Amino acid sequence: MSRPAPSDLKPGARPYRHPGLPEPADKDYAVIGKSKPKIDGREKVTGQARYTADLKFPNMLYGKILTSPHAHARILAIDTSEAEKIPGVKAVITHKDVPSLKYGISPARWDENIFCIDTVKFVGDKVAAVACLDEETCYRALRAIRVEYEVLPAVLDPLHAMDEDAPQIHPEYPRNLNTEIHQDFGDVDGALRKADYVRTDLFIGNRTYQAPLEPHTATSIWQEGKLTVYSSTQSPHYFQYYIAREFGLPMGDVRVIKTYVGGGFGGKLEPTGLEFAGAVLARLTGRPVKMFYDRAEMFAHNRGRHRQYMKLTTGVSAEGRILGVHADFIMDGGAYTSLGIATAYYAGAMLTLTYDFENYRFDMHRVYTNLPACGAQRGHGAPQPRYAFEAHLDNIAKDLGIDPLEIRLRNARKPNTVTPNAFAVNSCEMTACLEQARDLSGWADKKGRLPAGRGIGVATGSFVSGAGYPIYRTDLPHAAAMIKVAEDGTAATLYTGATDIGQGSDTILCQMAAEAMGYTYEQMKIVAADTETTPHDFGAYASRQTLMSGAAVKEAGEEVKKQLLEMAGEMLDLPPEGLDVRLGRIAAKDRPEITLTFEEAARAFFVKKGPLTGRGSYAPPKLGGTFKGAPVGTSPAYSFAAQVSEVQIDEETGEVTVLDVWDVHDCGQVINPALLHAQVHGALYMGMGESIWEEVRFDAQGRILNPTLGEYRIPTALDMPRVHSSIVKSYEPAGPWGVKEVGEGATLPTMGCFRNAIFDAMGVSVNSLPLTPEKVWAALREKRKADGEDIWDPMACECFVE
Amino acid sequence: MQAITDKQGVKRYLIHITVNGDQYSPVIKANTLLVNLLRDGLDLTGTKKGCELGDCGSCTVLMDGKPVDSCLVLALEADGCEIITIEGVARHGELDRLQRAFIDNAAIQCGYCTPGMILSAKALLAGNPHPTEPEVRAAISGNLCRCTGYVNIVKAVLEAAEVKP
Numbered sequence: 001m002s003r004p005a006p007s008d009l010k011p012g013a014r015p016y017r018h019p020g021l022p023e024p025a026d027k028d029y030a031v032i033g034k035s036k037p038k039i040d041g042r043e044k045v046t047g048q049a050r051y052t053a054d055l056k057f058p059n060m061l062y063g064k065i066l067t068s069p070h071a072h073a074r075i076l077a078i079d080t081s082e083a084e085k086i087p088g089v090k091a092v093i094t095h096k097d098v099p100s101l102k103y104g105i106s107p108a109r110w111d112e113n114i115f116c117i118d119t120v121k122f123v124g125d126k127v128a129a130v131a132c133l134d135e136e137t138c139y140r141a142l143r144a145i146r147v148e149y150e151v152l153p154a155v156l157d158p159l160h161a162m163d164e165d166a167p168q169i170h171p172e173y174p175r176n177l178n179t180e181i182h183q184d185f186g187d188v189d190g191a192l193r194k195a196d197y198v199r200t201d202l203f204i205g206n207r208t209y210q211a212p213l214e215p216h217t218a219t220s221i222w223q224e225g226k227l228t229v230y231s232s233t234q235s236p237h238y239f240q241y242y243i244a245r246e247f248g249l250p251m252g253d254v255r256v257i258k259t260y261v262g263g264g265f266g267g268k269l270e271p272t273g274l275e276f277a278g279a280v281l282a283r284l285t286g287r288p289v290k291m292f293y294d295r296a297e298m299f300a301h302n303r304g305r306h307r308q309y310m311k312l313t314t315g316v317s318a319e320g321r322i323l324g325v326h327a328d329f330i331m332d333g334g335a336y337t338s339l340g341i342a343t344a345y346y347a348g349a350m351l352t353l354t355y356d357f358e359n360y361r362f363d364m365h366r367v368y369t370n371l372p373a374c375g376a377q378r379g380h381g382a383p384q385p386r387y388a389f390e391a392h393l394d395n396i397a398k399d400l401g402i403d404p405l406e407i408r409l410r411n412a413r414k415p416n417t418v419t420p421n422a423f424a425v426n427s428c429e430m431t432a433c434l435e436q437a438r439d440l441s442g443w444a445d446k447k448g449r450l451p452a453g454r455g456i457g458v459a460t461g462s463f464v465s466g467a468g469y470p471i472y473r474t475d476l477p478h479a480a481a482m483i484k485v486a487e488d489g490t491a492a493t494l495y496t497g498a499t500d501i502g503q504g505s506d507t508i509l510c511q512m513a514a515e516a517m518g519y520t521y522e523q524m525k526i527v528a529a530d531t532e533t534t535p536h537d538f539g540a541y542a543s544r545q546t547l548m549s550g551a552a553v554k555e556a557g558e559e560v561k562k563q564l565l566e567m568a569g570e571m572l573d574l575p576p577e578g579l580d581v582r583l584g585r586i587a588a589k590d591r592p593e594i595t596l597t598f599e600e601a602a603r604a605f606f607v608k609k610g611p612l613t614g615r616g617s618y619a620p621p622k623l624g625g626t627f628k629g630a631p632v633g634t635s636p637a638y639s640f641a642a643q644v645s646e647v648q649i650d651e652e653t654g655e656v657t658v659l660d661v662w663d664v665h666d667c668g669q670v671i672n673p674a675l676l677h678a679q680v681h682g683a684l685y686m687g688m689g690e691s692i693w694e695e696v697r698f699d700a701q702g703r704i705l706n707p708t709l710g711e712y713r714i715p716t717a718l719d720m721p722r723v724h725s726s727i728v729k730s731y732e733p734a735g736p737w738g739v740k741e742v743g744e745g746a747t748l749p750t751m752g753c754f755r756n757a758i759f760d761a762m763g764v765s766v767n768s769l770p771l772t773p774e775k776v777w778a779a780l781r782e783k784r785k786a787d788g789e790d791i792w793d794p795m796a797c798e799c800f801v802e
Numbered sequence: 803m804q805a806i807t808d809k810q811g812v813k814r815y816l817i818h819i820t821v822n823g824d825q826y827s828p829v830i831k832a833n834t835l836l837v838n839l840l841r842d843g844l845d846l847t848g849t850k851k852g853c854e855l856g857d858c859g860s861c862t863v864l865m866d867g868k869p870v871d872s873c874l875v876l877a878l879e880a881d882g883c884e885i886i887t888i889e890g891v892a893r894h895g896e897l898d899r900l901q902r903a904f905i906d907n908a909a910i911q912c913g914y915c916t917p918g919m920i921l922s923a924k925a926l927l928a929g930n931p932h933p934t935e936p937e938v939r940a941a942i943s944g945n946l947c948r949c950t951g952y953v954n955i956v957k958a959v960l961e962a963a964e965v966k967p
Contacts (some may be wrong), residue, residue, distance in 0.1 A: 047848015
């Protein structure tokens with residue numbers, strides 16, 4: 001059902017709607033839609049793939065950063081003299097040796113310094129750095145630096161960060177308020193008044209960490225005014241931009257090169273401090289400097305998921321139609337902004353996507369605390385609010401006596417609609433996803449009919465296919481690509497700034513290039529994510545590369561094809577419009593016996609006209625409304641997903657065993673089915689870890705209690721359920737060949753889906769993440785008490801009383 | 803074991819170690835970890851470091867046929883041992899069936915866990931050529947992967963077990 005634009009859009013300013021390229025009748029693709037092996041597979045299985053920490057340069061030094069042991073303290077003095085005397089120590093730097101210009105990934109709140117100047121703001125804040133002949137000497141040097149601190153009272157509880165008498169963390173931000181949002185669409189109060197039923201619930205999220213397996217590393221080389229940084233980064237462009245800004249260099253004198261990256265999930269999107277400190281150490285010593293975090297330092301640097309406190313009030317009709325929603329959230333931002341402004345907006349913005357309702361109010365306070373800064377983790381701000389809303393909706397369904405799957409079908413968003421916060425949705429197969437998940441899981445036979453302790457739950461999710469606006473304001477296109485065909489036509493190289501961090505963009509972009517050129521995937525080579533040799537692209541975040549980088553690659557490939565067919569036309573004495581090329585074979589459309597190979601035409605082109613190249617770029621149209629914060633959450637296209645899960649609860653221990661998960665995705669045209677389902681597996685896995693086990697915990701001094709992969713419990717191969725990943729037929733008119741995102745969307749439904757399955761199994765609601773055995777056990781116990789069962793309390797036993 | 807002492811009184815030891823069939827006689831300090839000897843001393847950077855605490859399994863190598871976390875093994879302890887790293891799995895440029903299966907089953911994403919994962923699986927198949935799925939899961943449960951949910955990795959190992967070596 002199409003609706004008029006939301007009331008707060010300026011008159012006449014209607015949300016952008018894609019003109020709606022028709023679905024091509026001939027969908028017989030030669031290269032896309034096929035499970036081609038990863039282009040870097042061989043290098044990765046043989047150990048030849050080199051990650052940043054694997055690189056060695058002549059005369060290279062090793063560098064480490066000294067961090068704060070206090071959550072909040074004033075720096076009184078720093079004495080580096082003892083450290084400097086140690087043999088093998090080549091440089092020791094503090095805030096006095098580096099630019100004092102504040103930086104951050106969010107331009108609206110640059111609030112970080114390379115090294116702390118007056119105060120340290122969390123355990124792990126950066127104070128000094130060393131460059132030494134070897135790693136062992138680095139640790140000795142760090143221990144020899146004497147820092148005198150005056151410990152200050154710290155803010156560790158986000159719910160008290162805004163109190164009048166709370167310690168002040170950044171003088172510029174009174175009451176520790178980092179970001180405040182108040183958005184109001186339609187008439188929420190009126191909708192709640194008119195509703196047949198109104199319910200309010202409160203949910204609490206968890207602080208989680210991306211925990212990529214590869215630790216952050218950066219190696220800096222500063223030679224004759226030019227700085228080169230090899231980095232495990234998700235965005236060479238943003239690194240280049242911010243490094244150049246910090247040191248006052250032209251961007252042309254900063255080269256950022258991505259090596260192979262061992263996972264990012266949002267945590268490697270912004271500069272880490274290693275690049276800045278390493279650059280200064282490299283300039284001072286005149287030698288390459290390799291900087292790296294160990295696992296505990298990674299947890300302290302963080303930029304993982306924000307913990308959110310989420311109050312939801314929803315009014316529904318007697319049939320369960322959602323009439324109005326009020327979301328009132330607080331999020332713990334930690335000591336700095338990181339990507340948190342966007343996170344705060346995303347938290348509310350993305351709640352309007354999967355269900356169709358008109359009246360929506362969103363209030364958010366992102367507060368500073370003396371804990372590690374939070375940022376963007378897979379799904380950005382959306383997964384915890386999605387968990388909360390899906391749990392809230394199940395509560396409502398239960399109160400009204402409506403089947404949880406049915407209430408979702410009644411509210412499911414339809415294609416070609418506009419959300420209350422002015423997101424134009426083109427393709428949307430939410431209904432089909434729910435129906436397929438229902439049928440594949442055997443919902444009808446299971447709901448209400450499972451044996452004791454077993455339950456089934458459903459939840460939905462939706463995510464952007466690239467952000468409508470870049471992180472800092474610029475008119476650069478979002479993606480660009482070049483293709484160079486080899487002189488003899490036997491290979492072609494794609495040059496792209498797109499950033500493969502494991503998700504497989506190098507592979508699918510080469511498939512797309514080959515499809516557009518009429519070439520084979522097997523002959524494609526790729527040079528990617530090097531700011532000096534590849535054209536600009538914003539990188540790997542907001543699930544943007546398949547659609548955005550893909551659009552640029554398609555244009556470049558089509559330019560190659562056009563020139564190739566013109567050459568072939570000259571050679572065959574036929575009009576180029578009458579020719580086509582597929583998998584490297586040129587043929588006349590009406591006389592298939594007339595053929596030429598791609599190689600022959602490409603070689604002839606090079607001899608007569610020079611290099612055969614193609615270029616492409618992509619910029620999204622102007623998207624979204626005109627209210628404050630309207631750009632966050634805009635996208636040319638949105639993916640949709642439904643998940644159903646079946647769980648078994650051990651009543652004695654509260655342990656949750658997830659048996660099966662069915663994920664059904666609407667992700668438009670698929671480029672590589674094998675890699676697509678692999679993305680779903682990984683996103684679901686990450687969502688599962690966050691749902692049941694993962695949580696970064698702190699002691700009363702703000703020190704992380706579990707900064708290891710042994711105690712921060714990411715799931716092992718023994719913890720995984722049976723995963724059934726499936727897609728629905730879909731075509732997105734705004735994406736090249738009809739593509740949309742998949743990599744983050746599958747993280748979104750998981751937490752709510754498990755909570756709802758537990759709710760179904762035991763009738764107890766666990767209102768905070770993670771859904772640990774302790775919490776499930778405690779909830780079961782409360783329920784049994786409430787049911788009048790006489791429960792023995794071991795803690796009340798005399799033997800435990802001193 | 804031969805040892806020499808430097809001016810600061812720190813001893814260095816001469817060890818003999820076979821890595822991927824090649825014999826080396828490096829001189830090392832007592833606290834040198836096997837993973838650092840392999841990566842820094844022998845330039846075999848296919849062995850990855852993810853935690854240096856024995857939690858993640860990224861640095862798994864085979865020591866006399868057994869999978870070990872090379873960050874928990876002192877290089878001294880490897881004296882006289884035969885080590886296989888990921889660089890030694892393919893023979894004369896020919897991929898091992900496990901490597902082939904990892905590629906064919908889209909079992910690789912970022913690839914950081916892949917070397918350790920393949921070596922753990924290799925040790926499993928050497929002792930148990932036809933494992934069940936639970937046996938595969940148990941064998942790789944010391945190798946963390948943050949990308950794949952293990953779904954395709956388990957599939958790859960099971961497929962490799964079907965193929966004759």
